[in-house]
Amino acid sequence: MPELTIHYRDIKTVVQFEKGAGLLETIVQSGIPIEGSCGGRGRCGKCTVELINGEVHAKDGRRIHPLKGQGSRYHACQVYCDKDLEVHVPDLMTASGKILKKGVELYKEPEPMLRRHTVKIGKPTLGDPKSYQELLLKALEPGLAIGTASSLKELPRIVDEGQGMVEVFSYRDRIIHIGPGSGESDCLGLAIDIGTTTVAAMLADLHTGRLLAVETETNLQASYGADVISRIIAASTGDGLKRLHALATDTVNELVKRLCKKAKTSSQKVYSVTVAGNTTMNHLFAGVNPATLGTVPYVPLVKYFPLMDAQALGIHIHPAAIVEILPVIGGFVGADTVAGILATGQDLMEETTLFIDLGTNGEIVLGNREGLAAASTAAGPAFEGVHIKHGMRAVKGAIDRVTLSGDIIVVHTIDGSMPKGICGSGLIDTVALLLSKGIIDRSGRLQPREKLSSVSGGLAARIKEGKTGREFVLVRSRESGTGADITVSQGDIREVQLAKSAIATGIGLLMEERGITHDDIAGVYLAGAFGNSVNRDSAAAIGLIPNVNPDRVFSVGNAAGYGALMTLLFRTALIRAYTISKTTRHKELATNERFNSEFINGLSFSR
Template identity: 35%
Template sequence: MVKIKFIPYNREIEVPKGENLLEAVRKAGIFMDTPCNGSGACGKCKVKKINGNIVSKNSRYITEEEEKDGYILACQSIIEADSTVEVPETESSSMHGMKIEDFSGNREKDIFQSSKKRMLESGMKFGTYVKKEYLEMDPPTLDDNISDFERLKRHIRKQLNYSSVFCRLPILRKIPKLLRKANFKITITHIPRGNEKTTIINVEEGDKTRELYGAAVDIGTTSVAACLVNLYNGELMARASSGNAQIKYGADVINRIIYSTKGSGLQELNYAVIQETINPLLDKMYRDSGISRDQVVSFVAAGNTTMSHLFLGVYPNFLRMEPYIPAFVKTPFIKASELDIEVNPETFIYLVPCVASYVGGDISSGVLSSGMWNSEENVLFIDLGTNGEIVFGNSEYLMTCACSAGPAFEGGEISCGMRASGGAVEKVSIDGNYEPTLGVIGNEKPLGICGSGIIDLICEMMFAGIIDRKGKIVKGLDTNRIRFDEHGIGEYILAFKDQYNLERNIGITEVDIDSFIRAKAAIYSGITTLLNNLSMDFTDIDRIYIAGGIGNSLNIDNAVKIGMLPDIDQSKIHYIGNSSLMGCYLTLMSEDARHKLEQIANSMTYVELSVEPKYMDEFVSACFLPHTDIDKFPTVKKCFNKSV
């Protein structure tokens, strides 16, 4: 065994000689953002060796200057003797402060109200299946000395007409003291089963019939958003969001699936999403609203198919192996106590049904909230997140597919990429002298660049003549912002380290640009393939809905110019926020919405792109700026002609 000490955390642990440094960081309980899950492909696990014997492989992410200063990649390093390592604090806090879509902004509130209105106009009713009733019970006497539970059942039968009343052990443990403290005046929360049977899930002192709450949670691969809701009137009592703590095990679902197959990996991933992410969000909302966990008696969550498996602790590996079979798409009701979710332990957990291996409940939920299932128009729904899912259809049909876009839209696999948190460059413009103007989240100094900023940057570089349509940097330009390494790989410097007092320059390389071009090509070719399956084209699209975190700062015009979105009338393109969380809210509030959600998930036709014969041709054609066939982008072609 050898000792490894981490500063500035002042944590020291013992590990076997030959232990991987990244695994040691994880064992020490230090959060480290590792989009590639330790494959050495992202360079985000950079640490500084202070002393000791650590053997590390060379990496293109470590410059000669950094190597001299002791910097290494944790995932590519082996501990051979007692050592001390410095882990940058910025890495340990990167999942916090993320710019995550919930219902907090003015635009999101408008979207929220519009979605509710659409539901009501479609004839759906709001109302929860959970009930609350106030009871005034007769105190026991020597003549009336039946048990507390029999007394409770007697009053329920008498006042509410239920012939059979059930409860579980937590209620039995609660009632003796509470009944007497409340002077036998209590409020029960119960779930009726028809007209004769009911199950008690909570007992409270006094009249609490006006207080009934539920929680809605969107479990994203990168981020998790939640809201606490008054089930009587739909009021949002509190909101909370954070990064998904699973990101320390990889930025995308494939890396996490692989990690789940190793040792206790599945348990660690399940613990990360529930104990390190969802429960802290719930606790925050309880503090903000003054509501207790026992008052939360309904819970709806949605996530992609992999996130749904990891949330339940179900082995997910067959999702990534042909023929791509999920363990489930729909689950039975699960008690909160089975998953250690911090709500009333008797609460049923409703996990929104998935569609297929790579189209999950978040998309079912998004389609519900978008209203496209009730539309006469042809609607294209695109969820731009860590994964790229697409749905096309209307009230008569829904067809869907998933694109292997990878984590580039969240800043993953980009050398200076980061998620949308404070310090992330989210907007970029470049002038005629190749000089950039940056829009930074929080008006802070730039620390990296997020998805929307990368779209702007690539578009601006293309029209400024810094890159060609293959994404290659043009040589011979009169600017100190362009440089080439010893391998001839070009880089454009967005922010100089001396200008902003940074550890290193913030720039984008040709390798980064190529990764992002592949990501945008996956989206565009997925749309094209879906339409081809229906013998349709872009002229048949009446409306496009963009969902997902990147949409909030997305410049639609630039997204079209780089060839990510089709070149159609941009008035048809609308951003609809966190549609998954919205769908969870609607499901929480309405039994009608839940039934419609089940119909939506069952009715979607899934297209597996990996076996579509023409998909790869479409993808390769789209790996260009904006496309190999410029005539598919007539407005972009005009812009090129004007710039010549």
């Protein structure tokens, strides 16, 4: 398969792609944050990249020219590639507008918590009868401590085998592994974002900072429910905790296998792991019962997890590898949010910004370097295509964009194939379109055909009565990949209303508490796979996000994964993560007496 080499900040990433793949989609899948605010229409200009080596073409194979007056720069959403390619992606922290330029810490050479020390030691003698332990510690820099006795038991053999040359691996100044060698072996790390629906993992070289491979996989825990509450209940029933922990590790192990195969390396070279999951996922991955999250006052059992051994967790990498589970903020605002704040630099900015992770459990963070406040809302899995009649994840065949050309509905699928269903971004586009045409009213009611006399006949004709209520036909059966109509039902619209009201109510209460209006928000960051693909105009039209200047809305992709990668490669980033966890104020919306009334008011599309 051809390879795409991506230069972002000082990190070089190499990923493989299918021939004919879109450049924007390939960059997004790599985990590198890149803007795509217009939904891939080539309008916003946010996804501009510089072509260093290789050739690109338009979707139909025709030659495509660089942007006028911009050298070798292209809109990534408009170009496709067949052969090896090398591009530079502008730093999101400096390319997305003035609001991102101040106070953002840029990391240079990797300096991970996992360190490799190469020393030469001799053997004990009658003239100098020091123990092997003393000889080793004398050769190493001061401050290092022996982690476990097991790391010492093979030291005489290691000294003999390496002819005195010894490799010592330490984490947080604790020696975790000792082996023979000259310091030339690979030293790899793994950054993992464990989501309720999807798990993303990145394999990186801890010495160079190079990202070797990126993979995603459906969280195998999905069989126990689509939301965290279902998982919490399941974990408290019988051997549910044991099963859910095993499914989490099975998912990670599958990713490890694929990552190492793609990077052509061994999992035994992975010595360090950082994990950024939501609060429930952190607990289940660690094998800790999250039951306290399911009852008042909805607090986690563990906020700061101790360092854990990969072998004890059941992760198939080097047996001495250390797993660092990043800290949470509280309740349902987890380590993925901490990592997102870290990746965007929200904790370092002078201006007030809003961070929204539009996932099954929607997290919201508002503030600046003077202080951050965070809350979570049970948005539900509608944005990921769950509980939607023809919903599906953002995979091949999913409708991800919907537009109107005259009276004609135009749908776009992720890979350009025949549509099989609709994912979250396509659903938001559809609801916004129907709202703009009066096909659904402000209450969310899908109007009967006879009440749509002012609406184009072509659109009105798409209304039909289904088995469970009224539906709007998005794709006719003859044009779909399933041989059946693809519709958006009244129930689907209600799911969107519930999700958008939960998010909007949380945002409104945080803004009210801070005493600010939409005009005071310098930037809105949309995180997560859905946040990266949703059209910001459609999201604002239905009231999902604040109605601010579109130029102040930024899609930041898998910010949690990128933040986890930062903590893997830079010890100062890891320290920042703990500071964010300790200083960000957690607001529990479930106990807010005004939440329910505001939520009910927010169900309409009037705001």
